[in-house]
Every structure is written in C-alpha cells, then in structure tokens.
Amino acid sequence: MDWQIGFTLAVVVIALGLLVWEVASPDLVLMAALISLGITGILTPRETFSGFSNPAVAMVGVLFMLSAAVRETGALDLTVGRLLASARSVRQGIGRIVLPVAALSGFLNNSPIVAMMTPSVIDWARRSRLSASHFLIPLSYASILGSTLTLIGTSTNLVVDGLVRDSGMVPLGFFELFPVGLPIVAVGSVYLIFIAPHLLPNRPLPTDTLGERRREYVTTMVVKTGCALVGSSVEEAGLRHLPGLFLVEIERNRRVITPVRPEVVIEAEDRLVFAGVVATIVDLQKIRGLVPLSEEELEEQDAPTRTHGLVEAVVSSSSPLIGRSIRESNFRSAYDAAVIAVHRNAERVPGKIGEIVLQPGDTLLMQSSPDFMQHNRNSPDFYLASELSGSEKPRFNRAGVALTVVVAMVLAVSTGVLPITLAGFVAVGIMLATRCVSPKKARESVPWSILVVIAAGLGIAQAMAKTGAAEWIAQSVFGVAHGLGPLGALIIIYCLCMLMAELLHHTAAVAIMFPIAVALAGQVGADPRPFVIAIAIGSTCCFASPFAYQTHLIVYGAGNYRFKDFVRVGLPLNLICAGVALYTIPRIWSF
Structure with missing residues (x-):
C-alpha cells in the first residue's frame, strides 16, 4: 500500500466518523475531505472540482425547481389531495397516500413531495379524528419506494449515473431501474398498507396538546x-x-x-x-x-x-x-x-x-x-x-401546464429525443415562461448544501478509483468472501450500501461504495452492471433511521416520532426490499 492509498482511506474513514458523530454538516465534512485530497496532490485542481461540472449535480437542482413549480400550481392538491379526502380509516388513508405518492416520486424529487404533503396529511388526520403519526412515516417511505422506478426519482440514482458516465460505462436508461423498482414498490406498498398500521404509533402531535x-x-x-x-x-x-x-x-x-x-x-x-x-x-x-x-x-x-x-x-x-x-x-x-x-x-x-x-x-x-x-x-x-408563512394561494390555473410539462419531459428523455439534463432545463424554462413558478421561488427551492454533498462525493469517488484505494478494499473483501461467487459479492455490496446509507448521507455511501463495487466485480469476474444497480437500490431503500433520508427528517418532528418508531417500522421494510432486490437484480442484469 503506497501513501496515496493510505491517505485516501484515512480521509474517508475520518469523514465517516465525522458524519456518524454529526460533528459538522455533511456538505462541510465532504468538502473538507475533497479539499484535503486536492492540496496533497492526489487530485489535480481540475479533478478536485470536476464533480461540480457533472450533469448529475445540475439535474438534481433542476428536479427541485420542477417540484417547486408543481407545488406552486397546487397540482398535488388536485390529484393526491382529492384521493385522500374520501378516506375514512387508517388503512384507507395509508392506501390513498402510498400509491399516488410512490407514482409521483418516480418523476419528481421526493423531498418536496413529502414537504408539500405533510401539512395536508396532518390537517386531514385532524378532521378525520385520526392520529397523524399513522400516516407520516408511510408518506416518507412511499416517496422513497417510488424513487426506485426511474432515473430521476432520487438524487441517489442521478449520482450513480454520473459515476457510471465518469467510468466510461453505458449510462443508465431512464427506466432501467423500473424492472427492480416496480416489485419493490408493489411489495413495499402491501407491507405499508396491511402490516405497518399494526407497528405505527398512535401518538398525538405536540400542537394537539397545547x-x-x-x-x-x-x-x-x-x-x-x-x-x-x-x-x-x-x-x-x-x-x-x-x-x-x-x-x-x-x-x-x-x-x-x-x-x-x-x-x-x-x-x-x-x-x-x-x-x-x-x-x-x-x-x-x-x-x-x-x-x-x-x-x-x-x-x-x-x-x-x-x-x-x-x-x-x-x-x-x-x-x-x-x-x-x-x-x-x-x-x-x-x-x-x-x-x-x-x-x-x-x-x-x-x-x-x-x-x-x-x-x-x-x-x-x-x-x-x-x-x-x-x-x-x-x-x-x-x-x-x-x-403568514405558507399562505400563498396556489396558481391553480397553471396546474395543467405544470403537469403537461413534466409528462413531456419524461417522454422526451425516455424516447431519447433529449438528454436528461437538457430536457430538465427546457422544462424549467417553460415553467418560468408560463409563470408556473417565479424565478425567486425556483432559486429558493434549490438545496445548495445537497448539491455540494453530491459534487464533493463525486470527487472523493474519483480519488478512490485513481489511487487504487477502491481496488485495495475490493481485494480485501474478495479475500473474506472468497468462494461465495458473484451473488455473494452482490449481497455484500448491497448490505454495505444499505448500512452506510443508514449511518451516513446516502450520497456519501454511493460515492464511497461505487468504486469498491466496480473493483469487486472485476475480482469475481462479473459484469459490474448488477453491482451498479445494487448500489442505487441499496443506498435508496433505507428506512430504519430518521437521519438516513431527508424525507424522514421532514416527518420525524411533524409526526412526534421517536427513533425506535423508525426502527420498528423501517427495519422489516429494509429486509423486504433487500430480498426483492437481490432476487430480481441477477435475473434482469446477468453476471
């Protein structure tokens, strides 16, 4: 092991520790790690900041703008809101939430969807004399399940695609994840509708007791x-x-x-x-x-x-x-x-x-x-x-325009008419031109700290591959898993991704695990494609910690939840999604 491998691994381990102990925010930690790799010469200045020019970073920002336009026009209230209004029981309510939210999350960023839906769900639960704690965890989980359907469902998928492109592989298709995402959504929805209600708490909200x-x-x-x-x-x-x-x-x-x-x-x-x-x-x-x-x-x-x-x-x-x-x-x-x-x-x-x-x-x-x-x-x-915060009246007369633009973007990308990033920017331009969203609201909707995390993570992943640190880890894992074959290696990669995503930011998990997974695929003589898919799914389907995903944090306080609530409801869903993914992936993407 030369000093560059040792230094890169040390930087990664220190960054992991800082993230686990929440010493600083993820964007600061990963940016500090990236700069340390740059000032030591492991990465050139161009390589250090190459992540910021990756199309995946721009596309994540575009998705938040598109979601803001859908929110400003009240399009969600005209769709999901009407379905929820007719529900009269916990199981009906969860069913009316899970299926449409999962479908929408395949095409819009899940964090804005959950942020938009949370107040509506709370108000509906109060009117129906039900506890909102029955519905907010399923809302968050459904948005994550649905994000496995398409390439733009979550920033995790876009980061994986960015790393795939940087590695010279064939880019991920818009619906490439659909064959594994659909069974995950189906099985996960059954769990949320029929089993989760028995595990969810019946707890009043803080505002209900004031x-x-x-x-x-x-x-x-x-x-x-x-x-x-x-x-x-x-x-x-x-x-x-x-x-x-x-x-x-x-x-x-x-x-x-x-x-x-x-x-x-x-x-x-x-x-x-x-x-x-x-x-x-x-x-x-x-x-x-x-x-x-x-x-x-x-x-x-x-x-x-x-x-x-x-x-x-x-x-x-x-x-x-x-x-x-x-x-x-x-x-x-x-x-x-x-x-x-x-x-x-x-x-x-x-x-x-x-x-x-x-x-x-x-x-x-x-x-x-x-x-x-x-x-x-x-x-x-x-x-x-x-x-009064949140009192802006939705632009209902633009709701049809917003939904049409989103559908047109999906069709343009899925049929190959336009690359995904260009299609996204064209869609945002149309939203601005038709006044579905104001320029100010569009700018405010972009979470710049998340973009920094993604860009820094891409740079760290490049350092892992360039120095041979990923190859060194892959050889060590291969030594432990020798004899398990490609399927055993795939299971190890999936479980490591899921564990790291539960403990860290999911983008950091992808950035660290991607080069390791590609190197391990080479060690076992397998095509890296199924490993790439496992990284995307394993880093997304994380439900056992409220800190694993931004949507969990949105509902964590709003639903008056405890950490153990996520463990009790989310851990079985983790195992269900892992089982479905590890059964489906090798049958769609052969080794």
Whole structure:
C-alpha cells in the first residue's frame, strides 16, 4: 500500500466518523475531505472540482425547481389531495397516500413531495379524528419506494449515473431501474398498507396538546363556479370537523342557513362563514375556487386576485384608521390590501367586514399585494405586520401546464429525443415562461448544501478509483468472501450500501461504495452492471433511521416520532426490499 492509498482511506474513514458523530454538516465534512485530497496532490485542481461540472449535480437542482413549480400550481392538491379526502380509516388513508405518492416520486424529487404533503396529511388526520403519526412515516417511505422506478426519482440514482458516465460505462436508461423498482414498490406498498398500521404509533402531535389561546377570526369564503366543493355535502367536503375552525352559517341567495347540517350540499356562489384560528383559514384559501370575501367584494368590486399571501397587522394607537369603518377608510386604495377578518381583545369580531369600526390593538387579517410588507413593515399605522408563512394561494390555473410539462419531459428523455439534463432545463424554462413558478421561488427551492454533498462525493469517488484505494478494499473483501461467487459479492455490496446509507448521507455511501463495487466485480469476474444497480437500490431503500433520508427528517418532528418508531417500522421494510432486490437484480442484469 503506497501513501496515496493510505491517505485516501484515512480521509474517508475520518469523514465517516465525522458524519456518524454529526460533528459538522455533511456538505462541510465532504468538502473538507475533497479539499484535503486536492492540496496533497492526489487530485489535480481540475479533478478536485470536476464533480461540480457533472450533469448529475445540475439535474438534481433542476428536479427541485420542477417540484417547486408543481407545488406552486397546487397540482398535488388536485390529484393526491382529492384521493385522500374520501378516506375514512387508517388503512384507507395509508392506501390513498402510498400509491399516488410512490407514482409521483418516480418523476419528481421526493423531498418536496413529502414537504408539500405533510401539512395536508396532518390537517386531514385532524378532521378525520385520526392520529397523524399513522400516516407520516408511510408518506416518507412511499416517496422513497417510488424513487426506485426511474432515473430521476432520487438524487441517489442521478449520482450513480454520473459515476457510471465518469467510468466510461453505458449510462443508465431512464427506466432501467423500473424492472427492480416496480416489485419493490408493489411489495413495499402491501407491507405499508396491511402490516405497518399494526407497528405505527398512535401518538398525538405536540400542537394537539397545547392549551394556549390562539387568535380567532370570523371570515367569509365564497364558493366560485368550478370549485372542487360544489356538489359535495358539508360532510363530504371535510368542512364539518376542521381543526380549530367552525362553519357558522351559509349565505345563499340572500338566505342564511344555520345551523349548518352535515347533509347540506354546497352550491356555487355560496358564502361560507367560518369562525376559528388563522392557520386553518390559510389552508381553506388553498382550495381551488374557494376565495376570501373581502370588503371590496361586498361592494361587488374586483378583489386583489393577484395577491401573494395573507398578512396579519395590529392597528396602532396613532393610526388614521381608528374610529372609522373599513369601508369609510378606503382601506384597499390606501394600503393595496383587503381585510378579510378582524380579531379584538382575544375575541373574534362578528359582522360584515366593511362595517367594522376599527380600534387600537385590533388585529387585521388581510389579503395583500406583494409589496405590502416592504411599504408597511415600519409604518406608524401598525404596531406589527407579519406575513403568514405558507399562505400563498396556489396558481391553480397553471396546474395543467405544470403537469403537461413534466409528462413531456419524461417522454422526451425516455424516447431519447433529449438528454436528461437538457430536457430538465427546457422544462424549467417553460415553467418560468408560463409563470408556473417565479424565478425567486425556483432559486429558493434549490438545496445548495445537497448539491455540494453530491459534487464533493463525486470527487472523493474519483480519488478512490485513481489511487487504487477502491481496488485495495475490493481485494480485501474478495479475500473474506472468497468462494461465495458473484451473488455473494452482490449481497455484500448491497448490505454495505444499505448500512452506510443508514449511518451516513446516502450520497456519501454511493460515492464511497461505487468504486469498491466496480473493483469487486472485476475480482469475481462479473459484469459490474448488477453491482451498479445494487448500489442505487441499496443506498435508496433505507428506512430504519430518521437521519438516513431527508424525507424522514421532514416527518420525524411533524409526526412526534421517536427513533425506535423508525426502527420498528423501517427495519422489516429494509429486509423486504433487500430480498426483492437481490432476487430480481441477477435475473434482469446477468453476471
């Protein structure tokens, strides 16, 4: 062993230790390891930073932008959201989550999907009087299962493809993983729907146990023609058991329906009067065709339909609004915002919005223009103004465009019309041009730390291959596994990938194991292709640790889970996926 092999292995071992003990974030650890390989001359400057020019890094960023566009248009709410609304039990709910999420995760990055779906699942569980802890782990697991279907399902697959290209092998096809991914999704879904419910905890969320008083408002929502709620009863629409919100009455053709019975059918142009907390009011306005009734709409004027979200502001004692009704103050013209509800002295203020006379300390819930916060954050008219996170209304009129663009990209790549990276950038360009997503939102959607991890991992993998460190490890493994043959070597590689991905970042596991797997395939006289597939699947199908995957971390706190919950539910799924993969891979990709 020469010094370059020893130094490279030492750097890798130290990096592994730092990642296991969480001394620093993965991007810092892997970047430090890469730079240390560069300053010692093991990698040239061009080789050190070659990972940043790899198409896989660019494609991962593109996938996050595409997912942001789908989220901004509310396309998921129009698909998965409607399926979930009709579920009435734990098993039905898991089934309505697992299958569509797995299918979507094959074509969109799974982290944004889970981030988008988590609040919807929690709200639906509350309305159905079920614990959200029954559904969030299956949501995360389904997104990972589905990501094994295609090349763009997860960044892990793209990193493997990048390493394959750098090694001079035939690149992975768009649907090359499908023959092993499909049985994994099928068997994994059966486990999640029929077995996992017996293992999942029934635990209340932290927010369900809080007893503090929350600000409550009375607000009116108008059911527009084409709204998803038209023709459904109050019970079917899920409006009977809203968390922290009560449907007080329905105004229809100058007639008031109160109390509102569960069987009342919602009609177009109904005005639904709600009383309750602002968080659920925010969720209501994300329903397509359900819009807040502002003071201007009461006068049959145009509402601020191009608003970007909701804002809360407290009226100051020196405000010119004091002693005047909202209509008299000409609020819309003065502030380019429309008041949709008022809260006063820990009580909600009833009555028509335009007729409420404002007092000092009143909290206004407003639908505002994009510039409201910039112009009024320090205004003497308000003590405090704050934008409500996540209150932006989806661009529903662009949902069809977003889904069409994603489908067109998949077809272009799968038929060979365009390379995957170019097709991705063309798709993002169309999303921006058609205003499915704003440039600002697209930029903000890219997790730059993940891109650094991927690029640094590619550089480390190159050092492992260049110095012979991977070959040295492969020879050592071959010495231990001598006589097991190619299948035994494949099992070892898969298990090592799965173990490293559970303990480390999955990209780091791929970067370290890829050169070792290729070298070991050469030692046992086998084609490296099945080993490459095993790395992609083994590094993805990791369910026993909440820290193994970003989607697990998203639901970890949101579902009030414990580490043991992931071990109890995820470890059997690890073994199931390993069994399916190790049975299928040698039969599709021969040694």
